[in-house]
Amino acid sequence: MKGPGDAVPASCDVLIAGGGMVGASLAVALARLSLRVTLVEAIPAGSPGQQSFDSRTTALSRSSRHILGTLGIWPAVAEYAAPIRRIHVSERGRLGTTVIDADEEGGEALGYVVENRLLGAALWRELGAHSNVTVLTPARATSAVTAPDALDVHIDEVGAARTERTRLLVVADGARSTLREALGIAARTRPYEQTAIVGNVAVDGPQTATAYERFTPDGPLALLPAGEGRYVFVLTRRAALAEAVSALPDPAFLELLQREFGFRLGRFRRVGARSCYPLELVEAEAVTGHRVAVVGNAAHGLHPVAGQGYNLGLRDAAALAELLAEDSRQAGAQPDPGAAALLERYATWRRPDQRKVVAFTDGLVRLFDRTGLGPLRGLGLLLFDTVPGAKRLLARETMGLAGRRTRLARGLPL
Template identity: 45%
Template sequence: MNAPDSPLRGPVLIVGGGLVGASLAIALDAAGVDATLVEAAPPRADAQPSYDERNLALARATVNGLDAIGVWAHAREGATAIGHIHVSRAGEFGSVRLDARDAGLDALGWTLPARELGAALLRRLEACTRLERLAPARLETLEPIPGGWRAQVRTAEGVRGLDTPLLVGADGTDSFVRERLGIAAETHDYGQTLFVCTVTPEREHEHRAYERFSDEGPVAMLPLAGRRCGLVLTVPAAQAAATTGLDDAGYLALAQRRFGWRLGRLTRPGRRFPYAIRRVAAARLTTPRAVLVGNAAQTVHPIGAQGFNLGLRDALTLAELAAGAADPGDERLLAAYAARRAPDREGTMAMSHGLVQLACLPQPWLAPLRSMALLACDRVPPLKHALLRRGMGFRGTPPQAVLERTP
């Protein structure tokens, strides 16, 4: 579908009010750009599906960006600093240790429950002055019109027509906007299911985050407030039903076997939530007067916790380019957006996919190669510096909002 390119007057239309869509709406408001946000869920943290029980690992660049758009002030109190990251593979020598002190920083990133970030976004949304929110509302149809797009949106008051010079699809992995724009997407099913919950370790986490790989998939342990940790456990999809059926003692035994004893005995598991894991990559980010951001553009394996971090950089880059632009849907602006995002997007997706493929393959002959690669990343300063910088979210040409500031 193609929309002619004589600009309409009107607000940017954002479809999807999850973490990335809400962040984009706030960033556009901060940049002085009018926008309309279409949210499927009611405007409450307990109603928005993406404001769930996951514990997010927010890269330093992400926290810089959230601070720049006025969200971090509402989220800071519930966040826990990550001072050290430890990466290893079960049964193999070699590991990578990243420490904030080596970079002269107080933290590499922060952990925060998704529900608390959602609540912070909602508080900041309430202060927006150039934003109209339609919630709950559902996009029903899209059609190209001269200079933009016409959307039919169903609200509690009935169907409403909206014209926009720029349509933004922020509606998640199974994006309706992406489908209606005719943008193909490549999907890869990892055959894995992710379980998230909180646990209490015997030893203090000391602001350390752990990523541990095995033939069965990765396990992550994230530091949280009150001596708690966020446990992220991946199992083969064939074992998902059995894992779901485990009682607390059985689940803790599985987690202990997979993670090990670095933090001592694990106790007091919280409620568990499963997520099927797949990779979805849109064939392109833009069409005339339309753009995809966040999971609608790319859904990555949760290994390395890159999903929201990558999506926020999408949102902040788009807002930066739209700030002060006479026409936010201009072809050159969207081309600049795609070019700016390509190195970060492609590099992060390749890293995420390659890491899970390499680190979790069971072939014994790979073991020494993996161990040597981990040792090199830990011991060779240029490699370690590059890993540290990319892990903190500074890849390609980042949006100005994420560059160093004191959050």
């Protein structure tokens, strides 16, 4: 008779806990490999509580667009994606702006704005087409224990408990990851005491394919082109004030946006429903554990000021998928997706990029957070605009083209 922990073969090679933006992207990347993948998602895609794929939009970097292209997802969203050809950074009441222009960066758009809902639908539709991917939803991965050459992952499937044995567990359950915590991987968390207010606004000026990042004394304001005379705004306010600001009657809210942004896009005409997102910095102290890899927001939850969260998480997913593909092709050796050496290669590859983007994003928030560095900030933006090397560096980071690039980002299949 077999007891618990005996050498029962694993029911899957990779179990991904969390099918949000990053977990679902990873599952799509792995679906084309000869791996058995199980995706566990707490809230079914398309249901109202699914926050990862809500009515928000995401500014995809050029690198993310390439990854989604190689994965065959891009054609499903391209028609609805608004290109970003310029990024304009300024500060209210100060001289000094910086502009990153696609024409100076190889011609192709710097990035694209897509609705999370559309991207989620495309990713989940693709998952349904692969018989090697098993989806468990609604279901929560709650903890895991070591088994021979595997992990036993405990899953709560609407009140019913089940266990899945996997060679590798990928933690992709978001910034407030309870699974990461249950596995004993600590994270540094710092609330920004700021809330992002997100919505759509119609403008009467010309469409410019320009994304604007404007720093104001009360917090940053981003405007992203959404096509058809609309822009998506991400207005950051002190947490204590955000609900009241968000609930302002439409004319008062439009007036506030106009005051903060100015008239570069003409007059703001209509504003849609607003949603609030409290902001915090989350940084996992490790991105691997025994047969565990941590990806996306579970590894690094960022302030949205620079629009980097998903872009960074997608690079995690693309790198991990590449390492797993290499492992599965190894001649002679028995593939092991949870091998310590493979996970070490994942951490070595991803840590520098993650640290750089966390430091860059957090630095930007702090610099513009009423620290009294005003003149220096204006000078900084002016310098970025006039020193070609500095601007190029910023541009490459923003487009996700810095550092070692994945095969998927270079248009090559795994």
